[in-house]
Amino acid sequence: MMLIELKKIDKIYRNGQQSFQALKEVDLSIREGEMVAVQGKSGAGKSTLLHIIGCVDSFDGGSYLLDGTDVGKLKDRGLARIRNQKIGFVMQDFALVPKLSVYENIAVPLYLSKSVRLREIRDRVEKAAEDVGLASQLHKLANQLSGGQKQRVAIARAVVNSPKIILADEPTGALDAATAGEIMALLKKQNERGTTVVIITHDDSVAGSSGRIIRMKDGKILGSQ
């Protein structure tokens, strides 16, 4: 079953009189449970593609179906709900709130979810933290952790609401090789549990561990293998 279906997606950035087309008629389909890597040089449109898939950026042309929902027709709240319920983000710079504790960082999507009750939050956070090996670090502040630990927190936060998709933007870009391996193992583990994982990476070894590699250039998809 197709989870992500992009058809002829255009994205144009405008700045006064100037404009730049970041994506040109991009077609992309990703099945549920796939692990896909997106590769390309800087400016190829990888991040823009990820932002559109993640419903944090709009597109100017084409259509996007996410789990059967026409994303183009959704307004601010609908997009927010999709990000909360169906998508987890793992960013190169971790995207944590430094002065919040590990527990609070992981709990953010649960605080924003209408379907999760307050008393469920602790169990779910503890389980997510345990999955990434951070059960004993919950009380620490995010800025007291190492890079690898921060990325684990980001993964725990990404999965705590049981999303269908994890979108990872250079998840190992700021980590040493050994830690990068651990992070990739965690993402693979999530994929094996049925979560679709889309990773943007420059790292061939990371891309190689994915089921499919999509190559981009100048806002277009060159092909996948």
Next chain:
Amino acid sequence: MKKLILLGAQFRLNFSSNVFFVLQCTLVFLLANSTVSSILYGGFVGRYYTNLDKDRTFFLSSAVDNHVAFADSEGFYRLAEEISAISGVSGVGYQMEESFLAGKNDDTIVRGLILSGDMAKIQYPLSQGRWFGSGDDAGGQTQVILGGEIAGFYETGEVATLYRLTVTDEGMQYVPVEARVIGKMRAPAFALSLNYASTQPTYTDMFEPYHSLILTDDLSLICTDDVRFPMLSLLVFAERRADLQAVREELRRYGQPFDFNEVDQFYDAAISFRLANQLPTTGVMILGILFGVAGITYLGVYQNMKSIAVYHLCGMSRKGCAYINVALNAAMMVVSLLFAFLLYCVPSVQDYLFRRTMFGTYNLLFSAAFISVVIGISFLISYGFSKRSPVLTLRRFE
């Protein structure tokens, strides 16, 4: 509840600057409310008398000063009688000042104004009860109306024990007197002072605020050996059909008579002058405060942007992102207002900032307007920020 937890987290993120924001807003509330009160103070005092016949009531400035020797009580009464006897004059209003010890607050000496019968015809605004002569006479019992702090110690209808200064064989002593509390003055308690004379009398100068005040119409409460009559002026009441010009001519022999329409004119001119002087500086001050608050709000929102971008990624809508800043600022403003109110209740703050202040609906309106402006600024800035891509925001803050 979950949103409150996030709100609490947001407060903690920039704890120091948020605490400073609360402190600044507390001071702004105190300062701005004090200024607004001060500007509008005159308008309230001018309407303090509720049943004054302005055509027929004269403020006879300096009459006592001109005709009564120092401590000459008999001379004072003679003067009052002489003026009362003028054709067209229906009465002379004056008040004796006395001090009492009040039973339930017996460590405190409370100022008392003993109103002459004519003086008691003019009513001060009451929050409870009735004015002198407007109900039963309580069987000849002394009647008092309380104002200020002492009013909080008694209920209307209750019999209060006052201690009045009396000369006995053993010297001056405070002797208990029972008096029925028939009413309470509207806070804050103001009373007309006749220890005042002017060629351009205004209400703001005529009325004095009192921390605690006892009003009575029972002249027997005066310590007769130590009568404290007004030093300078008197009120004179003209008969309904009197030739007011003729009365005025007669009164000129004693002092400078002003009817209360003239007082109104002096007062309006003084208020206009005061507003003209104060409004520009107050306007600049309020503008400065608003710019300051806008700046602090901008910095606060800017500081919050990284966390807000994270919340956006995790499923908070753009409006939600704006609202969390708005809610945080609104909460801090309400806390500031609460602190300001608590500070207002501190006696020393009262004395230094609000001695001549009347708090009323306009203060609430001003505070509400101020909060609305801050929340509006907060929303505009927050919404502007939240239009940006959260990912780009996160990159910018790394």
